Amino acid sequence: xxxxxxxxxxxxxxEGVLSYYYKSDDLxxxxxxxQDWIREIFEHGFLSQEQTGIPQKFSTVAELIKxxxxxxxxxxxxxxxxxxxxxxxxAWMPNTPISLQHPPPTTKGTKDHxxxxxxxxxxxxxxxxxxxxxxxxxxxxxxxxxxxxxQYFTEDFPRKQIKGFQQELHLLSVAIKTxxxxxRLPYTYLDPAxxxxxxxxxxxxxxxxxxxxxxxxxxxxxx
Numbered sequence: 420x421x422x423x424x425x426x427x428x429x430x431x432x433x434e435g436v437l438s439y440y441y442k443s444d445d446l447x448x449x450x451x452x453x454q455d456w457i458r459e460i461f462e463h464g465f466l467s468q469e470q471t472g473i474p475q476k477f478s479t480v481a482e483l484i485k486x487x488x489x490x491x492x493x494x495x496x497x498x499x500x501x502x503x504x505x506x507x508x509x510a511w512m513p514n515t516p517i518s519l520q521h522p523p524p525t526t527k528g529t530k531d532h533x534x535x536x537x538x539x540x541x542x543x544x545x546x547x548x549x550x551x552x553x554x555x556x557x558x559x560x561x562x563x564x565x566x567x568x569x570q571y572f573t574e575d576f577p578r579k580q581i582k583g584f585q586q587e588l589h590l591l592s593v594a595i596k597t598x599x600x601x602x603r604l605p606y607t608y609l610d611p612a613x614x615x616x617x618x619x620x621x622x623x624x625x626x627x628x629x630x631x632x633x634x635x636x637x638x639x640x641x642x
Contacts (some may be wrong), residue, residue: 421609499614517547
């Protein structure tokens with residue numbers, strides 16, 4: 420539900436704003452800065468690889484709306500969905516081992532002790548957990564999707580579009596929280612209140628404390 424609703428909220432907002440500034444396809448074609456922007460993305464960001472699907476130019480308002488929507492959605496909603504749960508899932512190392520000390524088993528019936536010897540050691544596991552913890556934490560300059568600390572627009576229409584966008588995101592957040600209240604394991608990664616308008620990874624707070632000697636000895640029985 421969350422993913423689908425967000426995928427409809429974002430293009431409505433993008434279309435509302437861009438259609439205000441670009442009344443015709445001709446205005447898009449003649450906007451040299453806009454065309455330079457997409458050409459630079461295609462040539463330098465994607466090395467002119469046509470198979471990536473990235474356009475080399477914008478010919479219509481619809482093409483522009485589609486691309487901008489894709490960028491916003493990918494860097495906010497989709498990024499939150501695939502990034503925010505890394506520590507929740509990967510803190511139990513066997514779920515996502517970051518390395519193997521032996522080649523993976525190729526036959527059925529492999530003994531448990533062989534599997535344990537294959538998994539990474541404690542030091543490697545702790546490094547992997549710390550990395551996932553940092554990637555999953557809220558950034559120190561967190562700005563949620565739809566919030567713009569810098570006032571980019573002065574016209575009434577785009578500012579109304581922004582307020583409408585914020586309201587739709589708020590209503591979705593309320594609906595998600597209401598649903599989560601009834602779940603044993605709530606799903607929070609696509610709650611608009613919890614994800615950013617970018618892919619920032621500057622973590623707030625301190626990293627997990629390193630394992631003590633006793634904790635290391637306790638965990639050694641599992642490796």
